[in-house]
Amino acid sequence: MMSENAKDNHLASITFVVAVVLAAFAGLGLLWFGIKDPDSFSNLGPWGDFFGGTLNPIFTFVTVLGLLLTIALQRKELTLTRKELERSANALEIQSDQINAQKFENTFFQMLSIFNEIVDSIEIGHTNIKKSFKGRDAISYICNLMDEKYKEYIISKYNELENRPYTETEMVFKFSTFFIKSHSINMSHYFIFLYNIFKFIEINEYSKKYHSRMVRSMxxxxxxxxxxxxxxxxxxxxxxxxxxxxxxxxxxPITDLLENNHKLYFSEKAFGNDDAAE
Incomplete structure (x- = not known):
């Protein structure tokens, strides 16, 4: 369907063509009359002067009206053009947001894929039975080892300084640092990459709550x-x-912790017990 602006331009073009055609016919008619009857044509001079003096102001006025009409049509066209440009700019902005959001999604899922590869690459050997564990089996083995080492560590630290025993909090933090450091060769890349996944979610404006939930579910x-x-x-x-x-x-599960009261080292948000948790 033809737009309103196009209809106005089409009507103005038709009006101009009709005016030109009528003027051409009028000029040809006068020329034919002058050639056919020169004497009569010359006697019409005073009438021509009269009509010229009368019609010239009218034609000038009509010309001015035509000029004003042209200016009005141009202004209307410019207004419509500006609105169209604004709509185009908004459409481009929306498209740009969609592209950036898609880029975030692609990068996010690529990071999850790499994270799975890192999990699968984790490997630790058991020297006594000459067996190695890979992937999540290796992580389970490290967790079982943590339970054993924690009991040994607590007993040794209680007996280490009789005059100044460590507080429970100090022992938990020191054991965590000791144990994680002792297995850094197996797990450091795992911890670092997972940290960067959450940091990527944190700083990106296109991230949603379900992105962190998706990582958590893995x-x-x-x-x-x-x-x-x-x-x-x-x-x-x-x-x-x-x-x-x-x-x-x-x-x-709280029962999976080395001790149940270790839960107190984190806020309730870490366990999903606060409405502010994402």
Whole structure:
């Protein structure tokens, strides 16, 4: 369908063509009359002067009206053009947002894919039975080893300084740092990359709540346990903020912790018990 602006331009063009055609016929008619009857044509001179003096102001007025009409049509056309440009700019902005959001989604899922590869690449050997564990089996093995080492560590630290025994909080933090550091060769790349995934979600304006929930759903209970104590260690302390903000330990049973009261080292948000948790 023809737009309103196009209709106005079409009507103005037709009017101009009709005026030109009528003027041409009038001129040809007068020329034919002058050639056919020169004497009569010459006697019409006074009438021509009369009509010329009368019609010239009228034609001038009509010309001015035509000029004003042209200016009005041009202004209307410019207004419509400006609105069209604004709509185009808005459409481009929306398209740009959609492209950036799609880029974020693509990068996010690529990072998840790389994270899975990192999990699968984790490998640790058991020297006594000459067996190695890979992937999440290796993580489960490290968690079981943590339970054993924690009992040994607590006993040794209680007996280490009789005059100044460590507080329970000091022992938990020191053990976390000690244990995570002793397995850094196996797990450091895992912790670092997972930290960067949450940081990528945190700083990107196109991230949604479901992105962090998706990462959380990929983590096993054993992984959550390691992440819990990694967040208490000197190496992984920065991760604690992400754990609390994104309710990372929502699926971690308290009974899986080395001691149930260790839960108190995090806010309730870390366990999904606060409405502010994402």
């Amino acid at each position: 983590l096993s209970e054993q992984e959550l346990k390691l992440l819990f104590y990694n967040s208490l260690s000197e190496q992984g302390r920065k991760f604690k903020d992400f754990a609390e903000k994104h309710a990372l330990f929502d699926n971690l």
